[in-house]
Amino acid sequence: MDTQPPQDMPPISKLTLSMALAGKSQCLNSAAPFKTGPMVPRGMAVPNPVGELDPVALEESLMSTWSQEDTFGQQVSSRKNGKPFIFLEGPPTANGKPGIHHVVARTYKDLVCRWKAMEGHFVERKGGWDTHGLPVEIEVQKRLDLMSNEAIEAFGMAEFNEECRNSVWTYEQAWREMTERMAFWVDLDDPYVTLHNNYVESCWWALKQMFDKDLLFRGHKVLPYCPQTGTSYSSHEVALGYKEVEEPSVYVKFKLVDDDASVLAWTTTPWTLPGNVGLAVGPDVTYIRVRIDQPAGDNWEGRGGAIVGEEVIIAKDLFKEVIRHHATILEEFPGSDLVGKAYVPLFPNAVDRGGSQTAWTILEADWVTTTDGTGVVHTAVMYGEDDYNLGMEVGLPAQHTVGMDGAFLTGTHEQLDGRYVKECDDTIMDILMSANQLYREKAYIHEYPHCWRTDHPLLYYAMDSWFVRMTAVKERLLEFNDQVEWAPDWVGEGRFGEWLRNVKDWAISRERYWGTPLPVWRSASGEMKCIGSIEELQDEVTKANAAGQNNPECPDDVDLHRPIVDDFVLVSDNGEIMHREPFVMDCWFDSGCASFAQWHHPFDGTEKFENNFPIDYICEGVDQTRGWFYTLLAVSTTVFDSICYKRCLSLGLILDAEGKKMSKSKGNIVDPWDHFNREGADATRWYMVTAGAPWNPLKFDPNGVRETYAKMFLTLWNCYKFHADYASLDNFDPTVTECPVGKRPSLDRWILSKLNTVSAGYHAQFEGWDFHKACRDLEDFVVNDLSNWYVRRSRRRLWDDDTSADKLACQHTLHDVLVKICRLMAPVSPFMVDHIHRNLTGESVHLADWPTPSHQDEDLEVRMQLVRNLAEAGRKIRVENDHRQRLPCQTGWLVGASGIEEFYEILAEELNVMELTTETDLDRFQRIEVVPNRKMLGRKCRQDLPKVLAALAEADPEALWDDISNGRCIIAGFELEPVDVEVRRVEREGFAALTADDSDVTLVLDMATTPELLSKGLAREIIRRVQQKRKELDLAVDASISLSVWLELGNPELIAEDWDHVMSEVRAKDGVLDQGGEGPDGSDSFDVDGAGISFIVN
């Protein structure tokens, strides 16, 4: 038994060597910090010594190593015979600077791919760029100040598109640097690019598949439209331009055909009235017919009015609010009574009835409410989404009364034709007034969308538009969605599933310039051709030229963009001239084609495609649910009738420290380089993964990154440094010496077993997408099990000068543990672990295999846990009994312990006791507690449970347990069985004792002090102070000192033996001890238990 207090200090001889070593590593550092190549020849796996950690230098050095030896390429190709794991990169747009939120998504993409590769899969990772679309155009328009379509066309469409094409690469370098710096391994040298001809051609092919299946059709879509710029706007752009405005609103009397009454309707957009073709009422809304009794009073404002005796119909709820005349209610009825009644058109010539049976009749719509207006909704098919949908449903004529220029079409009304609609409000009211069809005008203040570029009010306008008939494949979409493994599952079932159940036809055309052109040519009479390839286009051009057209050249590499494709004029089967429909595709269509267009399927990448479809894994932010996640599935369903991806990880949003979404417009984006250049990419990535479940929103806390660095990486580094420095010194080579695990001390077998347990759990958590849990557990292992127990307890084992079996066992164990940790961490944080792995094994961790579960000794883990809990209990006992840690106790008793004798030496040191014994007479220190098992008892006793619990609390535990175990315990009529309670052994009162957590083992410490113990405790206090002083004085570790110590009265006697011990520990070559004296001025002094101690170090 080691009766000395623990002295965690190496012998001087070893320190001298360590110093030499420190010097050596410093030299290495200054010359070439963190040289990370394969630095030891095979078979000579002796680690190099390790310097202080500089995470940025380490990572940057590894980046160049990886680039020199193409470690990524090797990781992929070394598994080329493995089962493929297919990843598809969601293409980012490179026309914005990457932020920390991009790093998060890329971390999860990367870690899964790396993990699968280490498992032996063949994991190719092709990069991709999204290069078309409105955001690109807007960037360019802003830069060149081209704020309208007119301006763009004046600038030149070809020139404009060239600007777009170039602007896409503005931030490519920034993206590349971020990607490389964060170690997202993806092939950016051969990416797919949506603007490339091959990619566009594949998109054309896909559209043709849809066209041939009759899934592609032409229709209208009502969109916010700016006639000044000639553009319609996405909801995002609309949101930029809401303004509060005051406008005239009007109450209009629609005269019924077979009735003297008029129906009153309200609108805030008088310019849509010429387009009126219907009135919508709520079938269940109550309406009334009223008769105007008296002329209007003097307070009448504005135009409008009614004749006495005139009858109008209005929703009952809105009568008081709207009618400004004295009026009598004649009749009350539901809206359904009105449905089908015809009324007189306001502007008889504006819209042609065509074959419509329903035009200018009253229609029912369940969305009609009585919150404002009159309860009757004026319906102009082309100028409102609800209007359009209703019109399509019941067959109203779909004709424009307004042109694309925002002016009324000729033939609408002689006073309106050709005029800008927003300037016609007065004229329209006058026209209505003169026909006695205007009841009232009223100023109306509301938020209305305006063009964010020109500030003009937007018009809701039915634009010609192309659709994919998604409603036709709804059942298939739902079926395929069921086959996708979603993480988290509620995104698939809930958010996405809900979206699919309400799927609408997909409006895929945009009236824009920069994008994949819609490959449909159409003749004036409506004949159409969809072109699915360049070859087909060439054939058609040839045919057209043969029929007399004079088309430009159409070479094999014809640029598939506007305006080039617009210039081809084709000829229909009937000989009619066909022009291309002047649209480009929604850029979501482009990215939705990525699974095949990236390979140029079906033109020359078909084999590649077939081997890489469906995709195994995609991962993007949850905001892609209705974006990319949807379009991938939409395209694969319509084109291949197949699922597109098998697993989809939907990531939570990244919020700033205040919980706001990070976005460019808010300017709250965290720059990833702030962390790359401080804590490093490893800590940044590990932080992101451990901060929460991937699908939960992440409040990005810069402090958290720092904490992760300090805790996880610094701790790991120091464990590694501890091992590598001694291994280097001792020429330890794990490939030369052997040390069977079974022959190693139990501390070693424990850490190995524990790591195997953690590693098995880690793998299982990975499989279940719970990366955060896996990594938190591993972090706990590194910090608590490895660093704070194993390494701390093993420190002295390596200080031994001789090569002992014990030291060898420790070194092998450290080697094994560190290597395995490196492999587990490699997918998440790939830098430091590669550095460590290379130094310990000579091989990159990224070429190593994923650890497989191996031997676990559960029993050993349980016993070690008990030992640690007992050490903890010892500290608690000392606090409770006010007994300093450095003051040794004579005896510690372990009550009820068995099977941990092999750890007594460790435990005695931890507890600072002179001797540790096992107490077999349990009852001397312990009593029992009978704790009710509420689950069992609740089932048995139900409402009588409180009574039973009270009785149990009262009862004497010994007698109670005796009764229960003998089957004669009856409380409140219930017989209690042993399963109904739990018996615990706990410490008796009156001892300095504590029962270790989760056990029946009690630790008792002897609090009695003796002169010998006090002397030893005092010696330890002095040693500690002097050592600290040495450190303050920055003395060389092996420097000798002279020590003078004065022990004031009140101190215990310092026994000669202990004084000698002090002298040797602090390397004092001579010393003076004055027991009872006071130190002179200038000496250092401190108190122990109220007695002063002074000392001088020279």
Add this chain to the structure above:
RNA sequence: GGACGGGUAGCUUAGGUUGGCUGGAGCACCCGGCUGAUAACCGGGAGGUCGCAGGUUCAAAUCCUGCCUCGUCCA
């Protein structure tokens, strides 16, 4: 307005399916200890109406209902 998700200590959060024993942890704070062991570590303390209100139950952070609130997406 609809769908989905969240609300637990000053902050970040675990737990919630399967109701049960004292609601865990980290950061920050206070006290103490330990340290030639790192930006550490250990023990103790303070800090909680588990968003609110009902309900079910012997028992609710957990299940149910309603409401409030925040976020995202869609209208």
